[in-house]
Amino acid sequence: MRALLIGDVVGQEGCAHVRRVLPGLRKLYMPDVVIANGENAAEGNGLLPASAQHLRDSGVDIITSGNHILRRREIYDLLEEGDYVLRPANLHPSAPGRGVLVYDGLRFRVAVVNLLGAAFLEPVDNPFDCVDRLLEQLDCKFIIVDFHAEATAEKLSLGFYLDGRVSLVVGTHTHVQTADERILPGGTGYITDLGMCGCFNSVLGVRPELAIRRMRTHLPTRFENASGGQCLSGLVADFDDATGKAVRLERINVF
Numbered sequence: 315m316r317a318l319l320i321g322d323v324v325g326q327e328g329c330a331h332v333r334r335v336l337p338g339l340r341k342l343y344m345p346d347v348v349i350a351n352g353e354n355a356a357e358g359n360g361l362l363p364a365s366a367q368h369l370r371d372s373g374v375d376i377i378t379s380g381n382h383i384l385r386r387r388e389i390y391d392l393l394e395e396g397d398y399v400l401r402p403a404n405l406h407p408s409a410p411g412r413g414v415l416v417y418d419g420l421r422f423r424v425a426v427v428n429l430l431g432a433a434f435l436e437p438v439d440n441p442f443d444c445v446d447r448l449l450e451q452l453d454c455k456f457i458i459v460d461f462h463a464e465a466t467a468e469k470l471s472l473g474f475y476l477d478g479r480v481s482l483v484v485g486t487h488t489h490v491q492t493a494d495e496r497i498l499p500g501g502t503g504y505i506t507d508l509g510m511c512g513c514f515n516s517v518l519g520v521r522p523e524l525a526i527r528r529m530r531t532h533l534p535t536r537f538e539n540a541s542g543g544q545c546l547s548g549l550v551a552d553f554d555d556a557t558g559k560a561v562r563l564e565r566i567n568v569f
């Protein structure tokens with residue numbers, strides 16, 4: 315089984331870049347499932363139904379998310395339908411939607427789990443305990459976890475915690491791809507952060523001068539996405555069809 319994963323897609327230009335390059339990536343890599351984090355796909359954060367549909371039409375099978383997903387009420391119906399848009403599983407139980415689904419591909423069933431980190435973000439249910447409960451109920455050989463989190467140590471800790479129990483743990487949220495992809499001792503693939511699909515000359519997708527202004531002055535500053543050359547960052551992961559364990563990881567950056 316082969317999965318293609320794309321980091322946080324930022325704004326309309328990020329969505330347009332996915333449309334531009336993903337059909338070619340699908341032809342080149344022939345993935346069984348394509349997963350993208352879409353929580354910044356709408357301009358000004360969050361996800362709108364139109365951006366979700368755009369990503370799906372571009373070849374994304376499953377959209378994961380994170381701390382911004384409940385920002386736009388318009389997405390709540392799609393979350394409730396639970397067909398292809400996930401919110402973190404460890405949000406409050408009253409939040410719309412769910413954090414796990416099983417994707418029925420042509421050749422394989424792949425469970426996708428979305429979790430939110432507890433460090434340096436809004437308080438959530440403990441992601442370690444939450445994923446334990448989810449795994450008890452999941453009967454699937456291939457399990458991919460998108461851990462949307464800020465802290466490198468929390469992401470690595472969850473990777474080792476799930477080693478041998480899931481196929482792959484990928485981090486999202488920091489928008490900067492890490493060069494630490496590896497197969498953990500128990501056979502779980504891991505990367506601390508996939509990176510983003512957004513403007514390369516930006517601060518996490520935002521116009522640098524606005525980020526600088528906020529950092530320098532601490533005055534309220536409305537962020538706007540940067541415009542210009544885009545880069546899609548992500549990972550191609552291969553798994554043993556018999557065991558579900560990771561066998562090969564390849565980071566990708568497509569300008």
Ligand code: FE2
Nearest residue numbers: 380381382487
């Ligand atoms: Fe985020």
